[in-house]
Amino acid sequence: MTRLPLVRGFAAALVLASAVSAPTIFTTASATPTKGNPALGKPLFAKNCVVCHKADGSGGMKLTGNPTPNWKDPKTWADPKRANDDYFRDCITNGKIKSGMVAWGKSGQLKPADIENLIAFIKTFRKK
Numbered sequence: 144m145t146r147l148p149l150v151r152g153f154a155a156a157l158v159l160a161s162a163v164s165a166p167t168i169f170t171t172a173s174a175t176p177t178k179g180n181p182a183l184g185k186p187l188f189a190k191n192c193v194v195c196h197k198a199d200g201s202g203g204m205k206l207t208g209n210p211t212p213n214w215k216d217p218k219t220w221a222d223p224k225r226a227n228d229d230y231f232r233d234c235i236t237n238g239k240i241k242s243g244m245v246a247w248g249k250s251g252q253l254k255p256a257d258i259e260n261l262i263a264f265i266k267t268f269r270k271k
């Protein structure tokens with residue numbers, strides 16, 4: 144009977160582990176354009192993203208897979224996937240692990256509101 148507390152402890156640890164992992168499940172919001180504020184996204188970008196995406200958004204940094212995209216180039220924006228803000232939400236939330244892009248939302252480093260503000264800021268690199 145001396146082993147029972149150990150079993151209980153293990154069961155409790157399992158329950159705890161599932162509770163901790165639960166908030167990491169993100170549902171993709173509908174394909175609505177972001178209502179984020181680029182002015183609030185700018186300092187977040189400067190703090191977390193410039194090392195790989197460059198301050199001017201021109202990217203070109205290759206780590207392990209695809210390089211960071213050049214958001215200054217109109218050709219980048221001609222790709223229809225970037226017409227949908229859900230694409231950016233997904234990248235920033237879940238990362239692009241193979242290429243070295245961090246899963247900022249999933250890891251809890253950025254809140255959904257931060258991500259919206261970052262999307263709005265990234266879109267300011269687009270030349271009209």
Ligand code: HEC
Pocket residue numbers: 187188191192193194195196204206208209210211212225231234235239242243244245247261265
């Ligand atoms: C360690 C380097 C690194 C950091 C730091 C980083 N990224 Fe990335 N990011 C990447 C790479 C590499 C890609 C290209 C991924 C791919 O296409 O496979 C990428 C892609 C993206 C994409 C998809 C863009 C597109 O147009 O295809 C978005 C959006 C993005 N990053 C946003 C951010 C934001 C916002 C931050 C800061 C909170 C950030 N990244 C920080 C490396 C990084």
